[in-house]
Amino acid sequence: GTWVTFGGQISDEVAEQLMTIAYENGVNLFDTAEVYSAGKPSFLVDLDAVLDSLSHQPNKLYSEYKKTCTFSYAFSLCFLSVGLKGSLQRLQLEYVDVVFANRPDSNTPMEEIVRAMTHVINHGMSMYWGTSRWSAMEIMEAYSVARQFNLIPPVCEQAEYHLFQRDKVEMQLPELYHKIGVGVVSWSPLACGIVTGKYENGIPESSRASLKSYQWLKEKILSEDGRKQQAKLKELTHIAEKLSCTLPQLAIAWCLRNEGVSSVLLGTSNPAQLTENLGAIQVLPKITAIVASDIDKILGNRPQSKKDYHH
Template sequence: MEHRRLGRSGLYVSEITYGNWLTHGELVARDTALACVRAALDAGITTFDTADVYAMGAAEEVLGEALRTVRRSSVEIATKVCLPTGDGPNDRGLSRKHVMESCHASLRRLGTDYVDLYQAHRFDERTPLEETLIAFDDLVRQGKVLYLGVSEWTAPQIEAALTVATDLGLRSRIVANQPQYNMLWRVIEPEVLPLCEREGIGQVVFQPLAQGVLTGKYRPDGPPPANSRATSGGRAPRFIGRVLGPVLLDRVRRLRPLADEAGLSMAQLAIAWTLRSAAVSSAIIGASRPEQVTENATASGVPLPAALLAEIDEVLGDLVDRDPAKTARMMSVKPEWSSPA
């Protein structure tokens, strides 16, 4: 497992981050979740990502349990705040009240005194940036948070936060961004990536496998396989349904010979593709079985030749989405290529 700096900060993260969205506390049994974390540690993964909203806190609890016997300084734990964790008007957003209360609740569930990376899960239009950034800065000063990040913010929103932090004379600044990014969804490339590279903000990208679509397990001419996210319970089918469609699945099938030629599985190829960019500090993987973690972690340190990258672009062609306007709306936008042929 190789490690990269998180932007221009002094923090190093593993090229592969283990995340537990839609898995721990929701789709995966506790014993299996613990086994997946052990597999991640065995593979050399040191960075773990979760959020207060994942399984309404249960995901943080399971991760905390899984890491309880691990030397705290040997791992990097990231979590998030913003999305609704209750029915009250203050149980969401980036107000000082919610940020402070959510951070303390996350620390209790994770069983730790601090998190390495605390991220604003979405942008909050209702709360002044000054209020949010001062609350974040206070948490850093208190030693409860070491580094700050955001997730799915647009370039103007990130730039505004950097400006406000400078104007307020805050010591802490945003060093990480967590966007969706994969072969098909490249909406951060036109605006977010250039800004972040200029400002020293590293990308910790999620969905490098596009909800499993880029593994090739979904066929254009057949039903989804049993025990896949598309056939599981909970919220997973709603998310995976946004990226299924015969046109897309046929193109993905045409990527398999390229993966075979490179000596990689489809999943390894997709993860290595996200890591081809120096702007990406880490790619987040999830898993429902330990062997998935072991296989996908080997994508770390795999270089992809320029000719292979060009072939991937040729196969996917006009199905690649690069519209920067979709960055902030990624949770609600249904890509054009997910529609039936």
């Protein structure tokens, strides 16, 4: 899940190092897409790993698809098939384990999206399909359409989830965990680096927030809410120290603790950072109900579920 750094901030050599460290440490989910690094995943080819591919209407490849497809819907059968075949050729793979529909497409009827996903699975290009940044209602609609027409429903949703972004994963999606078995592949566990504490004294030059395209992140960090978040992170550091771990490890383990979260996508820019983040697995058993309650008290943003109102 290093969509910002791979092909942009780091070299292919470092990228390959990161992939190798992840693979050797048991990571078996690598998140890629046809538009990441302009479609050049050279360092992925030699790894026998689980891959998912986010299919959507990419700007750079759009004109090429227009020549092939009569309909220009982002999730039409033609667009999806052409895009996924291209991804598989570049990855030198016969199939991916999961293909994701990235962002809902209001121009394409839901039935066509579900039929398109069912088609690529039935033709051996993918084993399953999932959604990314879809609402619970949209996921439920896809599931209902699949059941109505005997098609294949989505199995997971990619959702942003971290200490300061909790509502969707903790409030909107739990119904789906239990009713239709949809799991969450969460992303941005460190909130674009905010949770690491590195922005406590401003914006470091080598950080993501220093990039021109991430001006919005810089403004967010320097805002009043951003300063309040840094103050809370300072308090959370004391909990991390008691558990003999770092703040990033605590934050990632906290995400993994959620029953609906099947996997957490990490985004790292150097080997030391990745090794530290992978250490979150050892921290997970240390986050007891008491520790989780202490974290909630500091954050003050725990969503109120229906059962909280019953006595």
